Amino acid sequence: MQNLNFHPSGRHFLQIPGPSPVPDRILRAISFPTIDHRGPEFGALGRQVLSGIGKIFKTQHPVVIYPSSGTGAWEAALVNTLSPGDAVLMYETGHFASLWKKMAERLGLEPEFLGLAGMEGWRHGVQADAIERRLKADGGHRIKAVCVVHNETSTGVTSDIAAVRRAIDAAKHPALFMVDTISGLASADYRHDEWGVDVTVSGSQKGLMLPPGISFNALSPKALAASKTAKLPKAFWAWDEIVEMNRNGYWPYTPSTNLLYGLAESIDMILEEGLDDVFARHQRLGEACRQAVRAWGFEIQCADEAFHSPVLTGVMMPEGVDADAVRRAIYEHFNMSLGAGLGKVKGRMFRIGHLGDCNDLTLMATLSGCEMGLQMAGAPVRGSGVRAAIEYLQSTARPVARHPAL
Secondary structure: OOOOOOOOOOOOEEEOOOOOOOOHHHHHHHOOOOOOOOOHHHHHHHHHHHHHHHHHHOOOOOEEEEOOOHHHHHHHHHHOOOOOOOEEEEEOOOHHHHHHHHHHHHOOOEEEEEOOOHHHHHOOOOOHHHHHHHHHHOOOOOEEEEEEEOEEOOOOEEOOHHHHHHHHHHOOOOOEEEEEOOOOOOOOOOOOOOOOOOEEEEEOOOOOOOOOOOEEEEEOHHHHHHHOOOOOOOOOOOHHHHHHHHOOOOOOOOOOHHHHHHHHHHHHHHHHHOHHHHHHHHHHHHHHHHHHHHHHOOOEOOOOHHHEOOOEEEEEOOOOOOHHHHHHHHHHHHOEEEEEOOHHHOOOEEEEEOOOOOOHHHHHHHHHHHHHHHHHOOOOOOOOHHHHHHHHHHHHOOOOOOOOOO
C-alpha cells in the first residue's frame, strides 16, 4: 500500500473554515470502546447528548441527530416538510446557499433565488427587506418555505437571522423558516427558539470541533406539524421514528456511537467555557484577523462590516495574484491549510478559519504563515498584518489560564 504519511515534523495547521481541528479531549472520548447501541449504557449517552445539544441550539424542542454530513441534514429539512412542486424562497449569499438551491431543484421543488446581482451577492448578507417584499407579493401563499444560510462558509458573511424572522412576520406569511447554520453553530450567536426558526440545519465538524459525520435538524412544533402532511419521499431522513425513539435515548438505526461520545465531550467543553464567552472569543479573533488583512492592504470578501463572520475571514487577492498559488506556497513551506475560493470566487480569494479550538496563539501562528506565504508568492503586502493583530490582541487581552492554586 502507498505510504501516505507525508506530513513533516510539528503539528499541521488546519486553518480552513471546517473541518476544524479536533481537540485531544474529544479525540480521547471518541476512542472509548464501542458499545451496544441497544443497551442501557447507550441509552444514557443518547439522552445526555440530546439534552445537551438543545442547549447549544437554544431550543426546548427536539433536535434530530443523523449519522451524516450536513448535506444530509439539508435534505432532511426539505423532505420532511415539503411536497413535490412546492415553491421555496432561497437567498444567494454564496456557494453553499447555491448548493442548497440545487438540492431543492433535484428533489422536485421549485426554488426561487433572491439576492444581489453578480459578485455583490457574494459580499453581503441576506437582505431581509427583499424577503419581506417578495412574501408580501405572494398573496396566494404559494411559497411554502424561506431558506437562508446563517454563516456562509464560502464568503465569510454572517446574516441577521432575527431580521429575516421579523421580515416574514411583517409580511404576515405562513411560510416555514429554515436556516443553515452548519458553520455558525457554537461559534456565532444562534437562537433557534427565540428567532422563530422552524428547521435549523447544522453539522459536527465546525464549531462543535468534531470530525465530519454527524448532522442535525433542530425542529419547531410548526415544522413537526408540517411533516405530517409533507409528501416528498423519505425513509432514512424521516423525523417521526427518530423523535419517538429519541425519547428513551435510542435511534431507529445504528447511530455514530463513537462520534456521540465525542459530541458529549464537545458539549461539556462549550458549556464549561460558557456559550457567551465562546461567541465573544470568536468575535475577538475574527476582528484580529480582519485587522491583519487590512494592514496587508487587501480587501475582505465580506463588504459589509455588520455581516463580518466570527468564524472565518475571506481574503481577496488583487488583480494578477492567484489566490490558489498563495495557498499552495503556504501549504508547501509552512505545513498550513487555508480554505480555497469556491464557485464564483475560485482563485480570487482564500479563507482563513478561526473557529472551534482556536485561541490567540493559534491565530498568530496562522497569520504569520499567511504573511510569509503572501510575500513569497509575490503578493503586494503593504504592511505587517502580524503586528496589527498583535496590537489588537494585546489591547483586548484578559487572563484565560485558570489554576486552582492561583
